[in-house]
Amino acid sequence: MSLTAGASAQAAPAPASPKGSLVIIGGALxxxxxxxxxxxxxxxxxxxxxxxxxxxxxxxxxxxxxxxMGLLDHYGADAFFIPVAVKLAGTDYLAAADDSKLAAQVxxxxxxxxxxxxxxxxxxxLIRPDGSNSLVLEALWDMYRKGGVIAGSSAGAAIMSSTMFxxxxxxxxxxxxxxxEGQEIAPGLGFIGDDVFIDQHLLVRGRFARMLPxxxxxxxxxxxxxxxxxxxxxxxxxxxxVIGYKxxxxxxxxxxxxxxxxxxxxxxxxxxxxxGDRFNIASGAFTPSADKADGKLDPARPYYREPLFNADILxxxxxxDLMGKLIDSDQPEAIGLTLGSPRSVQPDxxxxxxxxxxxxxxxxxxxxxxxxxxxxxRLDIRPIQIRLPLYQYKQERGRVAQNGRD
Numbered sequence: 001m002s003l004t005a006g007a008s009a010q011a012a013p014a015p016a017s018p019k020g021s022l023v024i025i026g027g028a029l030x031x032x033x034x035x036x037x038x039x040x041x042x043x044x045x046x047x048x049x050x051x052x053x054x055x056x057x058x059x060x061x062x063x064x065x066x067x068x069m070g071l072l073d074h075y076g077a078d079a080f081f082i083p084v085a086v087k088l089a090g091t092d093y094l095a096a097a098d099d100s101k102l103a104a105q106v107x108x109x110x111x112x113x114x115x116x117x118x119x120x121x122x123x124x125x126l127i128r129p130d131g132s133n134s135l136v137l138e139a140l141w142d143m144y145r146k147g148g149v150i151a152g153s154s155a156g157a158a159i160m161s162s163t164m165f166x167x168x169x170x171x172x173x174x175x176x177x178x179x180x181e182g183q184e185i186a187p188g189l190g191f192i193g194d195d196v197f198i199d200q201h202l203l204v205r206g207r208f209a210r211m212l213p214x215x216x217x218x219x220x221x222x223x224x225x226x227x228x229x230x231x232x233x234x235x236x237x238x239x240x241x242v243i244g245y246k247x248x249x250x251x252x253x254x255x256x257x258x259x260x261x262x263x264x265x266x267x268x269x270x271x272x273x274x275x276g277d278r279f280n281i282a283s284g285a286f287t288p289s290a291d292k293a294d295g296k297l298d299p300a301r302p303y304y305r306e307p308l309f310n311a312d313i314l315x316x317x318x319x320x321d322l323m324g325k326l327i328d329s330d331q332p333e334a335i336g337l338t339l340g341s342p343r344s345v346q347p348d349x350x351x352x353x354x355x356x357x358x359x360x361x362x363x364x365x366x367x368x369x370x371x372x373x374x375x376x377x378r379l380d381i382r383p384i385q386i387r388l389p390l391y392q393y394k395q396e397r398g399r400v401a402q403n404g405r406d
Contacts, residue, residue, distance in 0.1 A: 026229070027229075040075075175351055203317045213263060256268040277292075310336045349386065
């Protein structure tokens with residue numbers, strides 16, 4: 001199966017590259033995460049920067065806006081509410097999105113911040129029913145092109161790519177059944193461009209795996225998934241810097257292939273960018289954080305020396321833990337599985353994730369925190385048949401034991 005260029009967003013960028021920045025947050029951003037909040041304010045202009053707050057995704061827009069405005073103001077901004085939200089009582093969100101005065105406020109701001117919730121509410125509020133951009137959305141683009149910052153957490157991160165998850169199934173069900181337009185996936189706002197797919201809450205919820213069917217469906221070669229309480233800062237040169245608590249996964253399908261049948265994938269490349277690491281989308285270059293610069297791992301001196309296996313590859317941070325051990329191991333590969341409940345859809349279908357090192361694989365270890373950065377590990381996925389019920393042998397053994405006592 002050949003991979004094509006990413007799908008165009010309904011709100012495609014102008015030919016000139018934006019001069020602004022994006023701060024893409026994986027959700028669950030803590031109030032005390034100064035690294036992220038301060039960066040948003042700095043990119044918006046520093047002390048006193050005017051930042052437009054969009055709570056369009058929230059079920060309680062006024063409450064969410066007030067909370068996030070308070071945090072931005074605490075870190076030095078002068079935040080204000082843009083009342084364009086599907087769930088904002090007593091308002092016509094379509095009329096508000098085409099209010100020239102609100103558009104002017106957004107256009108003159110130093111930045112915008114999108115709170116979390118349901119990303120479908122954001123696109124519904126800002127894109128007209130005929131698919132064209134509202135005045136407020138055009139103002140957001142103008143502000144971004146001229147050098148402003150657009151930040152978003154959770155749902156506010158999902159809208160950053162031209163395709164976003166809308167009403168997805170569980171991660172495993174997505175692997176089994178794929179994605180469909182207008183159901184699991186829908187158009188986003190596309191601020192990062194047409195060529196990168198974005199997902200959020202990534203490591204905590206094992207969502208890296210659901211990115212793969214979506215990327216294949218839409219022809220994306222690059223995907224970036226960001227974890228909770230962590231952000232990716234994307235500058236005008238397309239340099240990505242990870243800041244905050246954890247990190248991000250980069251998925252590269254440039255040389256990957258897949259075959260008909262149950263979900264499978266060969267020769268994908270996966271990288272883990274830890275906090276402080278950088279990746280340039282345009283050049284493909286990785287730069288480890290300062291505390292890892294002298295910590296490049298020597299394959300001849302591995303730390304781990306036992307087979308690497310995990311029975312729940314979709315568990316909280318499991319994929320990163322397994323990749324870290326692989327890059328510092330004498331083992332050529334690491335294997336992870338994902339299996340469903342006997343009552344789930346297609347209960348006899350599971351998947352094997354096989355991670356392996358090749359000549360492009362490289363790892364770094366922090367001298368300060370003993371955390372890894374892992375670049376260019378190969379990933380192959382194949383479907384596996386599960387013999388059900390899994391508990392049959394145990395039951396039969398129990399009956400034999402009981403008969404012996406009788």
